[in-house]
Amino acid sequence: MKTARKICSAIVTAAFVVIIASPLLVLAVSGTVEPYGRIPFTAFPPVEALSTSSSGAFDQLASALLERSQLKKTAITVRNTVLLKVVRQYDRNNVASGKDGWLFWKDDWFGGQCQKKYDVKMAVSRVGAMLDVASASGLEMYFTISPDKSTLYPEFLDPHFHKLWACKQQSADLLRSTIKTEAPQIIDHLTALQSEKENPAGNILYGKADTHWTNFGAAVSFRQLLAAIFPDAKGIPPPALTGKMAHPPADIETTMLLVGNGYPETEINTSAEIAALSSVKPFDRAGFTVILDDSFYNKVIGLTEPFRRGIEYYLYADPQEIVKAILASDRLIVSRIERAVVDSVLTGPLSWPGALGQSLVARDELAAKECRDFAPVRGEPKLQAMVVDANGYRATASDPQMVTTVPVSGSSGKIPCIRLQLTLKNPDIFEIFFSPHSGEDGAFAPGRSVQLPLGAGDHAIALVLPSYLAGRSIRIDPGDLGQETAMREVQFGWRSSTGEAAR
Template sequence: MCSMEMGIGVKNRINKKNLINIIYIAIFLVISLVPLFTFSGKQAAIGNETEADKPALSDGLKLTANIDSYFAQKFGFRNSLVYAQNVLKETIFKTSGQTDVIVGEDGWLFYGRALGDFLGTSVLDEVAIERMGAILSMMQEYVEREDGEFIFVSAPDKMSVYGEYMPYYYIEEDGQGNYELLYDRLTALGVNTVQLKNELAFAKLTGVLLYHKLDSHWNNYGAAVAYEAMAKKLSDVYGEAYSGYTHYSGLPYSIKNNFSGDLQSMLLPGSQVKDEQVEFDVEESFEYLNRFRGVDDLVITTKNNVAAVDKSAALFRDSFGNALYWFFANEYTSLTAKREIPYNIYQAVSEAELVAVELVERNLKNLLVYTPVIPSWNLADAYSVQGEAAVMDGVTVRTENEGITAGGTTAEGTAAGAADSVDSVDGIATAVVRLNTTADGLIELTGSSDVLKPYAYMYLKIVDEAAGATAVYQLIPGEEGNFTLYLEPENADISEAGLENFCYAFIVKNGNEYTEIPVSLTLQD
């Protein structure tokens, strides 16, 4: 009898234990499945996230990956769960739950993707910096050839201006980064630019915040400082027509807590905490010509009948232009602000008298990745044949082909860091090219050749032996050996007659020397 009662007691305890386990498992499953059953395609992307597209059967091999990305962004309570996790990490451990957000001192947040510039781990080599300088110099020269004006500025990363609020274990590189190297190069080339790091550092001494604490961008005051620096440079270079600009930083302003920071949204999605914004006590004197939805619009067009500067402007900008464009709109007779890459400089000169380009420090390399649309022009005034020698900018051009052999090494005299081998056949360099016509009617020639890797300044010489004519066009460099050439229709014989009817050579610049390298162009099918 006792043993039977003992057995029943043990059995009851086992059943109770199993019941507890079952309940625990059931609760776990319910919690795990709630996000699935509350799945919503309306969940907003967090901060700077790219909105995931809804998967479709037409995605092909990418379908599985797209389903994964879409579900990961849209599952139920996703933003609330991310919020809870990141609050715990920020509050208890003083760290960030988002790899792209750095939690700094005194509540400051920083954009993690700018860290390479801050630490000096993403500094480009000399050739890349020179190529970026060559591109911007070509931009300015083309705009001015078309009777326009030009200016380029790079918006400093937030941590470059407020590095003292970065976590102590991130040590700022005190040397020359991409920003400083490019500025020095542009100054040497005579490109119209402004060292905004210095301008902002000086303005910072007043005690006014120039960047948002919870956002990756400058605030309205920082944008005003940048605008005034650009306006002063334009006035210094192009004269009185640009001298009537307003000194906004000297005007009365108020500070309001009404700004939603992108970093705050990334770190704590759904957070209602607002950041400070500077609002100047000034009338808005312009009107929007297109349907204005917000400062992130890809294209913003404005008109101003009481403009301080009697000029039309085209502004190529990124998200730092969200605050900057307003000052141009409030000062210029008309503005077209475009958030697009590549920059279509050809189109811009037909729309405006001033072409301005703003690009954030962390994305300077995009100048090489997204080749701007700049038509080249025949350099007949710089290149000529005198006797048996060719002359470029008054310097005799050395012909180089004996140093290039099939599968061989780069020719003697090329810049340091050249590739170990070049594309060549029978001593002549080769390049595979593509020929297209753009929506603007330009002829676009794109290609690549290893022989161009060591150089920033590169030109294509086209010889029409039948007509006894020679043309030389500057190429727009990309990364590695990539290049692009844009030709206006009147210079586009190359597309009408066919590549095979001409002889070609690259002319490359190394220091103050020019070298001509015969090249065979092969049209890609």
């Protein structure tokens, strides 16, 4: 009996040792695996921390070793496959399952919260202002939005996760209603995709296990943009299909470490597609087109083919390279996925301090060098927290403002310009608010403005204003802080509407 107990105890002990040591054994045999699941590996603790038995050091070491073992990767694959294929519900690592095997990226749903009306209106208004500033500088600019997967395919959302996506439709509707009133120039690809979705052919537009649209969905959306850019280029043929189904890798499937070969999608005839897009090139009057995009436009086959000269930049590329390219361009196309539009425009790479904003301001400043016939502001501007003295306009408190009317040129073909001298004691943001295109003059709104982040010291500012502002009011905010802020020599001038784009 004692012998049997010893044998059982030895077996249990051996099994425990094998379980504990198995990750190390697998590491020794197969080596470490590459990072997976979009989550970086836990870093190894410093040797000093291990030698001194610092708190948590050995736990960190264990996590680092386990995560790099094929054993854990395989265990995750098994777990996720069971949850998706057997339990049919999955909610981990920013992924949630839907109906019929559909998978959704939870960033689409803003953490289960509704987007704030103030933020959405400010972001959309800012895009509208950027489009106006680009036009004033002689740059042909387009801003497009790729819809979220759950916006186009809400019927596949799982009611079990309703609390996560309950606000999605409200947020999507808010964005589009705001675009309609504040920046109707924005190209929303949801329109083209919803129309194609109703096509009896039933081509797949978004990957079932991917966050992105398919190559076919990308091609449909790109044709919508081309129709806006080249209205004379009639009859761009629809995407040519091979008659086969492709199985490209699916990013959510990869994130979940699922065993599979992607999900099927309609295969496009690449050579025929490039030939079709190249047929537009003779209609292109722009010498140089810059495309600033995210991973959605990266799915477009033949993205630069319709343009005489086109180059693509990822929106998180080197800002200096982006500025340099946009300064030399005649046309700018900016594209962003729906879920990231507001944050990108308010605080990200599409904000005024970001790569896009820096590019547009630099472009406008160069165009302003062509302005002529400057004259001082006419009439008495309306001042807030500012007084007039012998040196110009001086701030007396925070949030100083000057409201004045942009003059109207006595001849046609003139675009208004503004220039002034500014002194700041501290770094601040100089901002000019625009009246709306229509409606009440002087109805200034957050976002409908151009911003210049400036350092302390003296600044000479010169900008070309959107042409529609002639005869309408603008509001100049020299800086929110207002401490010893001084503004002088505020003047308006004119630039020819036929002037060359500054580059």
